[in-house]
Amino acid sequence: MLDLNYIRKHSEEVKKAAGGKHDHADVDRLLELDRDYRGVTFESEQLRKKQNEVSKEIGRLKKEGKDASTLMAGMKDVPGRMKEYAEKLRELEEEMGEILMAIPNVPAEDVPPGEDETANEEVRSWGEMRKFDDTPRPHWELGKALDILDFERGSKISGAGFPLFKGLGARLERALFNFMLDLHTGKHGYREVFPPFLVNRASMTGTGQLPKLEDDMYRITGNDLFLIPTAEVPVTNMHRDEILSCKELPIYYAAYTACFRREAGAAGKDTRGIIRVHQFDKVEMVKFVRPESSGDELESLLENAERVLQLLKLPYRVSKLCVGDLSFAAHKCYDIE
RNA sequence: GGAGAGGUGGCUGAGCGGCUGAAAGCGGUGGGUUGCUAACCCAUUGAGGGGGUUUUGCCCCCUCCCCGGGUUCGAAUCCCGGCCUCUCCGCCA
Numbered sequence: 516m517l518d519l520n521y522i523r524k525h526s527e528e529v530k531k532a533a534g535g536k537h538d539h540a541d542v543d544r545l546l547e548l549d550r551d552y553r554g555v556t557f558e559s560e561q562l563r564k565k566q567n568e569v570s571k572e573i574g575r576l577k578k579e580g581k582d583a584s585t586l587m588a589g590m591k592d593v594p595g596r597m598k599e600y601a602e603k604l605r606e607l608e609e610e611m612g613e614i615l616m617a618i619p620n621v622p623a624e625d626v627p628p629g630e631d632e633t634a635n636e637e638v639r640s641w642g643e644m645r646k647f648d649d650t651p652r653p654h655w656e657l658g659k660a661l662d663i664l665d666f667e668r669g670s671k672i673s674g675a676g677f678p679l680f681k682g683l684g685a686r687l688e689r690a691l692f693n694f695m696l697d698l699h700t701g702k703h704g705y706r707e708v709f710p711p712f713l714v715n716r717a718s719m720t721g722t723g724q725l726p727k728l729e730d731d732m733y734r735i736t737g738n739d740l741f742l743i744p745t746a747e748v749p750v751t752n753m754h755r756d757e758i759l760s761c762k763e764l765p766i767y768y769a770a771y772t773a774c775f776r777r778e779a780g781a782a783g784k785d786t787r788g789i790i791r792v793h794q795f796d797k798v799e800m801v802k803f804v805r806p807e808s809s810g811d812e813l814e815s816l817l818e819n820a821e822r823v824l825q826l827l828k829l830p831y832r833v834s835k836l837c838v839g840d841l842s843f844a845a846h847k848c849y850d851i852e
Numbered sequence: 853g854g855a856g857a858g859g860u861g862g863c864u865g866a867g868c869g870g871c872u873g874a875a876a877g878c879g880g881u882g883g884g885u886u887g888c889u890a891a892c893c894c895a896u897u898g899a900g901g902g903g904g905u906u907u908u909g910c911c912c913c914c915u916c917c918c919c920g921g922g923u924u925c926g927a928a929u930c931c932c933g934g935c936c937u938c939u940c941c942g943c944c945a
Contacts, residue, residue, distance in 0.1 A: 553901095553903095557902060560913065560914045569925065573925055575871095577870080587925045587926095758899095
């Protein structure tokens, strides 16, 4: 969520970023509500001031043993009026909150324009795609043949999209996230954290998954907890509502977690095998940095991630997502595939 | 799940209807003293928001003692609900 103060100062760019794509992101309405809010705040504070003064006077009279009943009678209706102001402010706040949460982040200047992934910009590529003489078999067939991937039993235990790794498959999975964590903590300066896999509503809202993506989450009823769709959620929320001193920065975290996604409505597209599943393992990297260095920090984080693929000798290409492909909260985003 | 204790400024901790934005100590900052260090002495030191202004300095106001309600002219203080922490008991694939 963008800071209201930032929106006040940069309303034009925010409007441009919100343009069209997000129906509820009415920046003009927000600024209008903001003006009302400040007006009502001022009025209610004037009343509060009077209340404080008179109350003090009553206290003084009483201590001197004098009669304060006239003053007290005159204040009888003040609590009610304060409540009306509070109610009005709450209404304004609520509507402002809804608009604020619908306003997307402003893309960085170098984010390419464009509607969808076809406008993404390839930045670089690494390695050579391996050539095969015959048609290679897909991983789900290989996995089954080697008995290291068992989709049938995964489905029996949980349902489609919950792969079961067995033997060397399980070991490979474990080896991969171990390898990534060891690399990032040992060579790249990240601190390892192992966060909860279930988080509360405030955390999900803090990283922008809610309210938008509620239907894509696994939710625990009764406790109002959510299974994390990515370690980004618990790790970023470590410092929610905290003010970090710039002396402490930068902070680098790396975390392995299982990730859970309902992938609601995704059936039919890239759904075979382990490409798109409800539960998967991921090592996430999160940085808390000073704003002026954030561009460089993103580049070095990208390099750290690429290093994983280089050491595994997996060819890849890096592309910069265009405006239309950028996620709601993102300022700038790279894709490695 | 049951019983108890508790959540106050950067930290420890007092206050338990008006004199409290909050004692005291620690820490921080500035200064003093002292061969150095330590110690000591003096001063100063919370945050957010709104308004004003002779606009970088200053003035005024409001809010904040876990969160949300309530009682009251007035709440850190009393009442209700929630969240969290600690101790004991129970349960535990």
